[in-house]
Amino acid sequence: MVxxxxxxxxxxxxxxxLIGLIFTKINESYKQTILQGIGLTVIVIGVQxxxxxxxxIIVLLSLLFGAIIGETMKLEELVNKLAYKIxxxxxxxxxxxxxxxxxxxxxxxxxxxxxxxxxxxxxGIRNDHGILYTKAILDGFTAMVLTTTLGFGVVLSIIPxxxxxxxxxxxxxKINEVVPEIMLNAIIAEITAVGGIMIMAIGLNILExxxxxxxxLLPALVVAVVLVYVQQHLL
Numbered sequence: 001m002v003x004x005x006x007x008x009x010x011x012x013x014x015x016x017x018l019i020g021l022i023f024t025k026i027n028e029s030y031k032q033t034i035l036q037g038i039g040l041t042v043i044v045i046g047v048q049x050x051x052x053x054x055x056x057i058i059v060l061l062s063l064l065f066g067a068i069i070g071e072t073m074k075l076e077e078l079v080n081k082l083a084y085k086i087x088x089x090x091x092x093x094x095x096x097x098x099x100x101x102x103x104x105x106x107x108x109x110x111x112x113x114x115x116x117x118x119x120x121x122x123x124g125i126r127n128d129h130g131i132l133y134t135k136a137i138l139d140g141f142t143a144m145v146l147t148t149t150l151g152f153g154v155v156l157s158i159i160p161x162x163x164x165x166x167x168x169x170x171x172x173x174k175i176n177e178v179v180p181e182i183m184l185n186a187i188i189a190e191i192t193a194v195g196g197i198m199i200m201a202i203g204l205n206i207l208e209x210x211x212x213x214x215x216x217l218l219p220a221l222v223v224a225v226v227l228v229y230v231q232q233h234l235l
Contacts, residue, residue, distance in 0.1 A: 002173045005123040005132030006165040010158045012140030013110065017155040020147025031145055038138050039206030045134055046203060049196025052189050058227045059193045066194075066220025076215035079112055102153025106146055110139050110161045114214040115202055118195040120165040121221070124172025125188055131199065132165070138206075183232055190224045 053059050070076070110116070115138075119131035139161075147154045176184065198220075201212040 002124055002127065002169050003166050005119060005129030005136075006162060006169060008129065009110075009119075009132050009136040009139060009165065010162050012136035013106075013143045013158050013161065014155055016140035016143030017147045017152075020144040020154070021152065023144075024148050026145065026148060034141060035206060038134075038141065039203045041203075042134060042138070042206060043200050043203030045130065046196045046198070046200030049199060050193050052196065053193030054186065054189050055231070058190050058224060058231065059197070061227060062190065062194050062220040062224040063197060063217060065223045066217050069219040069223070070213070070216030073219075074216075075218060076213045079215055080108070099151065099153035099156070102146065102150030103156045104153075105150060106143065106154040106157035107160050109142060109146075110157055111164050112215075113202070114195075114198045114218055116161075116165055117168060117218065118198060118221075120168035121172045121191070122195070123165075124169040125175055125184075126192070131195075183228065186228045186232060187225055190228050191221055194220050194224045 050059075115131065115135050119129075119135050122128045122131050143154050143157075179187065198214050198217050201214045201217070204210050205212055205214065
């Protein structure tokens with residue numbers, strides 16, 4: 001089921017929000033240690049994915065050119081601005097209310113970012129929901145923490161979350177119908193590897209080891225597809 005990962009993600013946010021509404025005070029040390037555990041797990045998942053590559057050169061060139069494209073476009077900045085604009089429109093600009101603040105903040109955290117895109121693509125192309133299951137745990141915990149301060153508005157973020165990830169997953173599933181199997185397998189291997197390195201970067205960001213602009217690396221996924229095509233047809 002293509003949408004299984006997205007549904008699990010939505011349910012995790014709902015459950016986390018409900019827990020946050022019931023238990024309004026959570027010890028800071030618990031939050032920190034749990035997040036660190038999640039961050040380490042995310043890195044391990046990224047390593048496993050990165051090892052799927054059949055050509056490390058394609059992975060390297062994809063990340064190199066992807067980073068150049070993303071930084072030139074200022075992709076992360078553009079995505080954040082767009083997300084704020086959309087969230088503001090949905091709440092009709094009432095950003096001063098607590099519900100609106102909760103909705104906007106949670107929507108930006110759960111929807112904006114590489115993990116949502118990579119996870120939805122993996123669900124659609126490979127029917128592998130591992131990334132979104134991990135994201136569900138992370139988002140559920142984050143929702144619990146946010147709800148303790150921002151209230152019920154956090155749970156409303158499941159609407160853009162479901163629409164965004166669900167749409168990407170459904171569109172990605174259609175790729176199987178138009179791309180030859182041999183090429184599709186090669187594309188999946190390299191996209192998985194490139195995505196895995198980005199997932200590792202997300203884990204490092206969670207641990208606050210370093211701040212990596214992962215969104216600016218997203219064009220690497222497209223570059224990987226192009227390079228696989230060139231390798232298959234021209235080399």
